[in-house]
Amino acid sequence: MSPLVQPVLRQLGLWQTFLAQGFAPSHRTLTSWDQAGLTSSELLLEARGPSWRVDRRAFDGWLTAAGCRAAECVDAKVCHLAREADGWSIVCDDGNSHSARLIIDATGRARALADRQGSRAKAQDRLIAAYAEATTSGPAAPELLVEAFDDGWWYTMALDQGRRAFACMTDADLARGLGLNTPDGWRAALARTQFVSALGSRIIRLEQPRLIPAGSRYAATTAGFHFLCAGDAASAFDPISGHGVVKAMRSGVFAAYAACDCLARGDAAALDRYGAWIAREAAAYATTLSEHYGSVSRWSERPFWRRRRADAPSRNPSSSLLEQ
Ligand SMILES: Cc1cc2nc3c(=O)[nH]c(=O)nc-3n(C[C@H](O)[C@H](O)[C@H](O)COP(=O)(O)OP(=O)(O)OC[C@H]3O[C@@H](n4cnc5c(N)ncnc54)[C@H](O)[C@@H]3O)c2cc1C
Numbered sequence: 497m498s499p500l501v502q503p504v505l506r507q508l509g510l511w512q513t514f515l516a517q518g519f520a521p522s523h524r525t526l527t528s529w530d531q532a533g534l535t536s537s538e539l540l541l542e543a544r545g546p547s548w549r550v551d552r553r554a555f556d557g558w559l560t561a562a563g564c565r566a567a568e569c570v571d572a573k574v575c576h577l578a579r580e581a582d583g584w585s586i587v588c589d590d591g592n593s594h595s596a597r598l599i600i601d602a603t604g605r606a607r608a609l610a611d612r613q614g615s616r617a618k619a620q621d622r623l624i625a626a627y628a629e630a631t632t633s634g635p636a637a638p639e640l641l642v643e644a645f646d647d648g649w650w651y652t653m654a655l656d657q658g659r660r661a662f663a664c665m666t667d668a669d670l671a672r673g674l675g676l677n678t679p680d681g682w683r684a685a686l687a688r689t690q691f692v693s694a695l696g697s698r699i700i701r702l703e704q705p706r707l708i709p710a711g712s713r714y715a716a717t718t719a720g721f722h723f724l725c726a727g728d729a730a731s732a733f734d735p736i737s738g739h740g741v742v743k744a745m746r747s748g749v750f751a752a753y754a755a756c757d758c759l760a761r762g763d764a765a766a767l768d769r770y771g772a773w774i775a776r777e778a779a780a781y782a783t784t785l786s787e788h789y790g791s792v793s794r795w796s797e798r799p800f801w802r803r804r805r806a807d808a809p810s811r812n813p814s815s816s817l818l819e820q
Pocket of ligand 1: 497498572573574575602603604605606608609625627663708709710726727728729733735738739740741742744
């Protein structure tokens with residue numbers, strides 16, 4: 497998680513308890529991107545603090561428990577939503593019904609509630625992750641390692657107990673051609689990297705690679721009648737940004753402010769202001785993303801890079817999403 501998690505957790509009053517969870521700080525990222533060598537981004541002297549290596553299941557569980565202490569929690573899936581005169585009625589898969597004055601869809605890329613209102617998110621690319629976890633031998637090598645290759649890029653990072661995550665990021669059509677959902681196709685793509693494959697050579701046992709949608713998406717309508725989207729439901733960022741979780745939490749905070757202004761103060765424009773903020777954030781992200789991909793010229797004729805360079809309005813090699 498990006499260093500920017502710190503101000504968000506401080507605002508929520510959760511920073512000290514986050515530190516007490518024992519998640520590992522990460523002071524260095526290794527990258528091979530626009531040049532063949534490896535560069536190191538040091539976060540040791542970074543004023544915003546380190547980035548964090550978190551077990552996502554443990555982090556989500558901790559955050560959910562903190563949320564449940566501040567609000568009533570219903571552990572069920574929303575399966576039906578209907579608009580009423582002054583709010584919404586909700587049916588959950590446990591058979592219970594609820595009413596709400598305002599809905600915030602925070603169901604991630606599923607957009608389980610917003611899509612039912614007929615507001616679809618627009619896919620900006622077809623990025624997909626071929627993700628696999630492995631048991632490895634040798635020292636842990638705790639830094640996040642990101643390496644571009646001719647059909648996309650890879651990342652790898654250490655998990656607990658000798659386990660390591662590897663992901664090959666490419667476009668969905670290219671992933672099919674490469675057979676990335678099979679161990680053989682996945683290993684063949686791994687062999688085309690220089691630095692990630694060095695860590696891959698330590699794999700003792702590989703799990704079946706899984707394909708996970710990871711492209712950029714943005715919904716033009718993130719706010720409607722007593723309805724908001726937050727997190728990936730509002731806009732989903734490419735994982736190269738390293739900002740998905742923090743962005744989701746921050747938009748949750750702002751969505752709560754907008755909901756409060758709308759319901760408690762009768763501020764009719766609050767939800768539209770929130771929607772405009774999401775739109776500005778998505779526009780700034782799109783510019784930085786295309787600059788970041790546009791800085792890679794090593795494989796400009798390969799489809800993955802050609803598609804992204806075609807999108808790049810300006811090519812600023814010093815711009816790095818990973819460093820923001
Ligand atoms: C390959 C990959 C790597 C990534 N790496 C990073 C990274 O290193 N750092 C980072 O910050 N971000 C990363 N991200 C992005 C990050 O995972 C997302 O941006 C983040 O999880 C979005 O949070 P969210 O709460 O909006 O959605 P989610 O985390 O998807 O949560 C949505 C929740 O809604 C629930 N839900 C769904 N449908 C319903 C329903 N009908 N009723 C009730 N609940 C429902 C789900 O069960 C889930 O709990 C990565 C993404 C990908 C694909």
